[in-house]
Amino acid sequence: TRPDPSKEYYVIIYDSSNDSRVLSDIRDHYANLVSQGFREIIGIRDVYPQPRADEATIRADFARFVPAGPVTPQLALAVMEVEAWFIGEHTHFPRLHPALTLAAVTGALGYDPGTHDVQLIPHPADDLRTAYNLAALGYNKSRGHVQRTVQHLDYTSYYFSLRARIPDLGTLVASIDRFLS
Numbered sequence: 001t002r003p004d005p006s007k008e009y010y011v012i013i014y015d016s017s018n019d020s021r022v023l024s025d026i027r028d029h030y031a032n033l034v035s036q037g038f039r040e041i042i043g044i045r046d047v048y049p050q051p052r053a054d055e056a057t058i059r060a061d062f063a064r065f066v067p068a069g070p071v072t073p074q075l076a077l078a079v080m081e082v083e084a085w086f087i088g089e090h091t092h093f094p095r096l097h098p099a100l101t102l103a104a105v106t107g108a109l110g111y112d113p114g115t116h117d118v119q120l121i122p123h124p125a126d127d128l129r130t131a132y133n134l135a136a137l138g139y140n141k142s143r144g145h146v147q148r149t150v151q152h153l154d155y156t157s158y159y160f161s162l163r164a165r166i167p168d169l170g171t172l173v174a175s176i177d178r179f180l181s
Contacts, residue, residue, distance in 0.1 A: 009180065012038075019045040022075075023062055030067040040179045041073040042172060048080040048123065055079060076172035083124035083139075085169055087131070088162050090114045092152040097135035105131045119166065 016025045022045040062075045090113040093100035106112045129139040163170035
C-alpha cells in the first residue's frame, strides 16, 4: 500500500551509539513509546565487532529479553555491518561517481555486489571504502560519509529486490510498510 499523503507520520530515530545497547535502549524506552502510541519499534544493529558466530546468540537474546506487550519490537540485524546493505544496492556506485562502474567495483572487491551474498562480507565498511577509493572518495562511518551514501541509494531496489536477498532488510522494510499502512 502507498502512504496516505494527507496523513502525518511521526518517527523517532534513536541512536544507541553502541550496537550492544540496542536491546537495552528498547527495554528502557518501551513503555514510554507504547504509551505515546508508537506502533512499530525496530532495533537495527550490526553484528560486528562481535564475530559472525555470535549472530544466533544476538538473535536469541533479543527474542528472549525484548519487552512483551501490545507492540512487538523487531530486530533488523545487519550481518556483519549495515554497510553490507549499501554494497548490495550496487546501482548507487555510478550515481555517486562515474568511475564507480560495476566492472570497476567488482574488480576491486573480487565479487559482484549485485549477486554476492553481502552477509558473507567480513567487514563491509572496509569493502565500501575500497570501492569508493577507486574515485578517491573514501568512506568511514562518519555522519557525512553515511549521508553521502544514503543520498545515492535506490530505495525502489531495496523495496522490490534486496529485501528478498537480505532477510533482515526484509524485516525492516516490512516494519516500515506496516507503519505506513
